[in-house]
Amino acid sequence: MWPPPTDPVRIDGFDLSVVDGPHPLHAAHEREIEANWVAEAKANPHLFNGQMVLQRHLAYDDGVIRGMAHVIPYSTLLWWRKQPDPQGALHLFGFPVLVSSDGAIIAIRMSTRTANPGQVYCAAGSLDLNDIVEGKLDLAGNMSREVREEIGLDLGEAKADPHFYASHKDNRIVAFRLYHFPVTAPDLKARIETHMLHDVEQEIDGVVIIRSPDPTAHNYNPLMLPILDWFFDTVRN
Secondary structure, three states: OOOOOOOOEEEOEEEEEEOOOOOHHHHHOHHHHHHHHHHHHHHOOOOOOOEEEEEEEEEEEOOEEEEEEEEEEHHHHHHHHOOOOOOOOEEEEEEEEEEOOOOOEEEEEEOOOOOOOOOEEOOOOOOEHHHEEOOEEOHHHHHHHHHHHHHOOOHHHOEEOOOEEEEEEOOEEEEEEEEEOOOOHHHHHHHHHHHHHOOOOOOEEEEEEEOOOOOOOOOEOOOHHHHHHHHHHHHOO
16 A cells, blocks of 8 residues: 555665566557657657666555566657556656755756756656666665766765655655755755766756745656655654
8 A cells, every 4th residue: 555645655675676578558559659759859859768667566565665667768758657647657766865964955957958847856867777786676776876977976975864765646656865965055056066067968957955845936846845845844843
């Protein structure tokens, strides 16, 4: 039984397998997916149809998230998430929540070159082939890699909370973890902005310092809102 969507729950472990063969969703809708990709790529030629991982089944079992996934082209996710009632798959991904020494959350705003232009959320990326270790998905490794690549920070500098947490909405599940950095929010912002100057991908439009749970302060990805409420109401207080 999954907890209520707006109520993050502690996660004690993950057992996330990747199996061979096409995802049933992709096999059933291949023509629609390809047609949608043609339209998406025409509208935004910076998009890349690389391989990633999409879940087929997920269960919350006594503090452990267990699941089975397939490797898919990114175009499958883009088509699936546009459906009015996205069924047939689940998208699990990780948010490393960077916390400064002065109690702020450091997030990023995505550029127009991405599939989420203008959205504000934690530096993150979907699980892909780099995150498969002996047939299992390494969520912590994914977080470290994405933070290093996207914003130039090393999660090894931070003190990680011992536990992950998770919330969900519309078959999208975000597993998140707090990483406490021993420097202030302005210092972290400056470091990320320096990295942005040399980032050839140009996926980030700006750095956002979050000091309140106000849902209207920025154009948040919806899955950020339960995290902000939980952090500012429970953790920081």
